[in-house]
Amino acid sequence: MALAGGSFFQLMEKRFWLWFISLLSFTAQAQEKSFLTLLDAHTAQVVEGAHVTLIWEGDSLNTVSDAQGRVELKAQNLLWIKVRHLSYEPYKQAHPKAGSLHFLSPERGQLEEVVVTGQNGPTLSRKAVRQVRIIDAQRIQSQAAVNLKDLLSQDLNFRISEDAVLGSQISLQGMSGAKVKILIDGVPVIGRTDGNIDLSQINLNAIERVEIVEGPMAVTYGTDAVAGTINLITKQSQRRKWQTTANAYIESVGRYNIDASLQWALSAQNQLSLSLGRNYFQGYDPDGQARDLQWNPKEQYFGSLQFKHRQGNSLWRYRLDAFQETVKNKGAIGSFDSLLVPVDTGAWKYPRALDDEYLTTRLNHSLYYHYYPEQGGRWKGFLAYNYFRREKFSRIRNLHLGTEQLFPGADAQDTSIFRMISSRLMYHRKWATKVDYQLGYDFSWEFNSGQRIEGEVQDILDAALFATAEYKPWDVLSLKPGLRYAYNSRFAAPLIASMALRWEMHPSWILRASYGKGFRAPSLKELYFLFVDENHNILGNADLKAETSHNYQLGLSYHYDKADWHWQTEARFFFNDLRDEIRLVAILSPTDTEPRGLYRNENVARSQSAGINWNWRLAKGGWNTELGMAWIGLKNEYAFSDPAANQFNFYPQYRWSISYQFAKWKLKPALFMNYTGERKDLALDSEGNLNTRQYSDYTLADFSLQKTFWQERITLSAGIKNLFDVSNIAVSGTGGGGTHSTAAGSLPINYGRTYFLRCQWKLD
Amino acid sequence: METRLKAFFVAALLFSLVACEPEEELRSGLFVSDQIGQMDMVSADGIDYQYEAYFDLSSNSMKAKNRRDAWDLAFSADPQNPNIYVNSAQFMRVAATRSLNFDSAYTASDFDFEFERVYRFYQRGWMSDALQDPKGQVFLIDRGQDLQGRKRGYYKLQIQAFSNGSYQLRFANLDGANSQVLNVETQADYNYQFLSLASPDSLLSLEPPKDEWDLHVCKYMERLWDGSDTLDYSVTGVLINSKSALAYRDTLLSADSTLNFGDIQAGDIQHHQLKPKTEAIGHEWKYYDLDEGTYLVRNRWIYFIEDAEGTIYRLRFIGFYGAEGQKGNVSFEYLPLE
Structure with a gap:
């Protein structure tokens, strides 16, 4: 039974890839480009500096994506593309066609992570001018955190308090939650009761990571971003x-x-x-x-x-x-x-x-x-x-x-x-x-x-x-x-x-x-x-x-x-x-x-x-x-x-x-x-x-x-x-x-x- | 292994899906053998505490009930102790002009108005001094608000004479219009009788005869401390008939969390604490719980009351809401001890 189940999924996976590749081929033919483009799967920004291995029948080539995230194809009938980047999960794709787009998933759990909050574009956290802390999916998983309250109760500079009616409230850098901006993909969360947003109402099931910037971010995000911003x-x-x-x-x-x-x-x-x-x-x-x-x-x-x-x-x-x-x-x-x-x-x-x-x-x-x-x-x-x-x-x-x-x-x-x-x-x-x-x-x-x-x-x-x-x-x-x-x-x-x-x-x-x-x-x-x-x-x-x-x-x-x-x-x-x-x-x-x-x-x-x-x-x-x-x-x-x-x-x-x-x-x-x-x-x-x-x-x-x-x-x-x-x-x-x-x-x-x-x- | 994992997962999933609040078990009622007193001040149609009521303990009956806006002035019926007070349940206030000239034009904003506060009005209202030696002193009356909260304007009132329970007054609008002279003849069977300035021809016997009531549930004005200053505050509470009844709250018994109300006996009474103090019971037997959004009754506060017949009762309050949840339905339980 187990084998049968496994075979079924493997077969489905293979069919999917065949279908997906043919779709990409169609797109590539339509676009008639002689390069591939690497993009961040989350932000759709181009990924520069990725190490790319292009594999043909009996040959291979190592190259690096340029400032537009592009990788030039030297020959047709590419068998495989393999991509490695410090900030992204390893990626490989069979039979990629010229002009195709390839989306890289940000690496989880590494020190080098890409942040977007308050940045001009996706930026390595180490390169960010303002310090941005990241709580990644691995930590959310390890902590078995269901909502934002569960997650932040284990974070430095935060203090969580509970009200039976108003819910879970936050304090950051000693200041109350009324002075903390909470965003989901950059969009403000509303509904402050007594100044606070109930953190237990913010579920993490669809959240990839949480970015925290301490201190005001009012230039970009306006009101409430006083003690900090949680995106x-x-x-x-x-x-x-x-x-x-x-x-x-x-x-x-x-x-x-x-x-x-x-x-x-x-x-x-x-x-x-x-x-x-x-x-x-x-x-x-x-x-x-x-x-x-x-x-x-x-x-x-x-x-x-x-x-x-x-x-x-x-x-x-x-x-x-x-x-x-x-x-x-x-x-x-x-x-x-x-x-x-x-x-x-x-x-x-x-x-x-x-x-x-x-x-x-x-x-x-x-x-x-x-x-x-x-x-x-x-x-x-x-x-x-x-x-x-x-x-x-x-x-x-x-x-x-x-x-x-x-x-x-x-x-x-x-x-x-x-x-x-x-x-x-x-x-x-x-x-x-x-x-x-x-x-x-x-x-x-x-x-x-x-x-x-x-x-x-x-x-x-x-x-x-x-x-x-x-x-x-x-x-x-x-x-x-x-x-x-x-x-x-x-x-x-x-x-x-x-x-x-x-x-x-x-x-x-x-x-x-x-x-x-x-x-x-x-x-x-x-x-x-x-x-x-x-x-x-x-x-x-x-x-x-x-x-x-x-x-x-x-x-x-x-x-x-x-x-x-x-x-x-x-x-x-x-x-x-x-x-x-x-x-x-x-x-x-x-x-x-x-x-x-x-x-x-x-x-x-x-x-x-x-x-x-x-x-x-x-x-x-x-x-x-x-x-x-x-x-x-x-x-x-x-x-x-x-x-x-x-x-x-x-x-x-x-x-x-x-x-x-x-x-x-x-x-x-x-x-x-x-x-x-x-x-x-x-x-x-x-x-x-x-x-x-x-x-x-x-x-x-x-x-x-x-x-x-x-x-x-x-x-x-x-x-x-x-x-x-x-x-x-x-x-x-x-x-x-x-x-x-x-x-x-x-x-x-x-x-x-x-x-x-x-x-x-x-x-x- | 995979099958077991799947089964385990599906079981966990289903278990999580069906989890819900269990049905609450019903609780039995409690029988109390003390007498129950109830006075409904009626809060309805967005207007709180529309009525005031008088209760007699010995007959376990509500002796009178009237709208709290039914009167403006109360007159003492005691020939030896004249007194007039205004209706603070309607936020009425008094200002002494220190003038004897009724015909002068008066402007309300030129004077300091005072509420009739609970600790003195039943014995000595703001106009009582003028009644000791009536010379035609002029007072301004702020008629406060009606039940809908609308201002009712001002009157000027001159105290012309008092003799053996009879008051002679003159009142008019501040500009002199609507001037009338009143001769108020009180009946000695009552502590107070009442008058509405809107229909001053008839004296109202809103309060029962003086020995026929013990408790008066009403709105009155209390001077409270708000943390930084004093504040005149309109409260809802129970006043006693201080002309014939005595009362006190036993703070020691009230603080004893192990005490059973039903075990309180005559021997627990501290006779020397029984006082003819109008606000001996007052309003603090209930408090507003901001978290609950409701008044809660301090049902461990124990009161002793001696009525006109000399019977002393134990009493505690047990409710402020009626069957439908309307506030101002005061309920208490009490029992004669000696």
Whole structure:
């Protein structure tokens, strides 16, 4: 049976290649070119400097692709082409025809990786002027990361916090997630609740790699790119006519996920891909009997459809992503009054609870266009429409009868809708030999409606022109200035400038320095929030201006490559100064004719963060290990308001990961550890006293074992998440300013140690 | 091997696909033998707490219920202790002009208005001092808002005379229009009687006779601390009939998490703490839980109340919502102890 199955697939594979080659031959004949072109399968950019072996009957030739990614054919009837490039997976093709295009898949797991975020074009990460960190598919697989929250919980400089309703939130370089831009293939992710994007809503099943740039990227990406930018790059490479993948994931805490995808190369020019999936989490609470779970049950359905069309030097790509999530936030018994039924001698009390359900829908349409002529400038852009809806339903549940009814309380039912039309177009060209520049526009028009938004719908439009250039006075020195000029329909958009420097002091030593200005535009909710009832009067403020930041970074890196030894180390310092942060301020006026408490958003706060980090990575043979240390400090608004407390509160973070690939057994164990040290911050207690809160330290560690079977068609991963069984960490507070008070509590970090099993089935 | 792998994979796939939330088990009800009191302030059609109500513990009955906008001025019926207060449930306020000239033109923005706050209005409203020696003092009245939140404008009011439960007043719009003279004759059977300035011809007996009620659920004005300053805040709570009833919250018993309400006996009463304090019960037996988006009742807070007949009751609140989830449906359980 097994042999029969194997033969069937081999036969199908052979037929596919015959068909594919004949198709290429047809294309080649039509184009009548005497060369082959090598392209990046993800970005469709030409691949220069690839080592190509051309094999004929009884002869062969070694050559290198030129600046247009071309390889000249010296003779007809080519039997094979074999391609090797440091940044791409080895590639070979039988009977390639003149004029054919060959798409190379970026190499996974190597130190030399190509990045696109904030770059003028695909660039080796080592050559990038701004440091871009990559989390590749191998690490996503080894970590068994289902969503972005799973992945970043094991990353340096990030801190993840959990909210039962708002989901997983992020902190980067000590700054909140409201100041982190999240993109998918360069398109902004919308739907910030309380300023944050729920990372657990960003599934990784269709993600090839994640690129992270710390510090502002506002010149190119605009608002929110203050602390950093996270760009998720979707899977694009395809080397078979059919590729299907199915995944099943089970975790002992009660997570059950499945997804499947299909990629279909309709022709050499056209590709279609589909994916569908479901993630289910049954919820968890340390107290097994509780009804109100600390970790709410969650069910997600998601799917995507992508059509890619290549024509000549153009690439069109349409992508539709759909996502729906239901979170059930069950109330405790007693979270709502019991139903009273009086009788003569007393009364019956029937328990009720107030249950909330949050239904989130995301729909993203994106149309990408890349134009990469053999000579001259390159064009790259997108047009996108993003839709986000979050509905809240509150229901009173009679726990005796099992019946439900809608709760008529204020804020009990709510629907918030965000819609955004966005577009970005970039033109990139080399000018002379020393200047490489990029011009572009960035446009977004966002609409927001909701129960607490003044008026039915509010909109904000932002249109910007930006320019970056990379100037190389010498081969070892690159300067990259950037400028963004924007018009905003709601506030005076700041002029944004940046400057980055890369100095290759030695082939192995690279110094990077940068200054960047970032901004966070006030959200429509902050501008037009309206909550007036008999006891409240909370207003937005249409006169708000953008929060701004200044970021300074200095880094030094060293890399060593010899034979199969690759190691790389980097030390970096950063400093952020944030001004005009938006806060809700109480405004009291005893003579005001309005008799209620008035609160309004104002640009009043200032904060700073600073830190140093060091990272070291080694790859040798099957070994891959990484060690990182960070020391991150934050001085928040309260520190600025109290001279006695005006200092940075630093905390350490250490990260270590190690994996080994047993080639013979196709087995790969991997260990990830991330220690976050004791942390302090300042806050006001309920009586208005300044309070220093202390958060205890914790270590998150995951271990996985991955093995492939059946010619790598099936991959099984099993392991332990949260080895040290961390759940809640202690939070204590001590009052300052002459007042002494203590408070104790806990902060949920994780749901404790769990065991997981993941099966992946690939079929070509 | 491949067949086993496939079977294993399909099993995992199916298992993941069918995982879903289990059906919740039903829970039984709880019987309580204490008496149940209920007062519905009625929140409906987008208007919260439309009514105020009076409850008598000994007869376990709601003695009166009226719309909270039914009156503007309350008059003490005690011939020895005259008092007038305005309806803070409608955000009404008072400003003393320190003038005796009723015919002068007054501008509201020239004066500081005050709410009738809970700790004093039932004994001594802002106009009570003028009643001790009426000389024609002029006050400005901000009529606050109607139930829809619309401003109701201003009046000026002159206190001309008080004698043995009878009040003589004059009121008009600030510009002098709509001037009227009122003679209010109160009945000594009541603590207070009420008047609507929109129809000042008839005195309203909205409050039951003085010995026939113990609890009054209503909106009133409390001065709160908001973290940086004081703030007059409209709250919804329970006031006691401080002319005849005494009450206190037993903080020790309330803090005892092991205490069973049904075990509280007469011996637990701290008699010296029973006080004729209007806001002895107040509004803090419930609180708004921002996370839940609902008011939660502190049902471990224990109150003792002595009514006009001298009976002392144990009491705790158990609900603020009705069967349909409407707020303002105050429910409590209580039992006479001695």
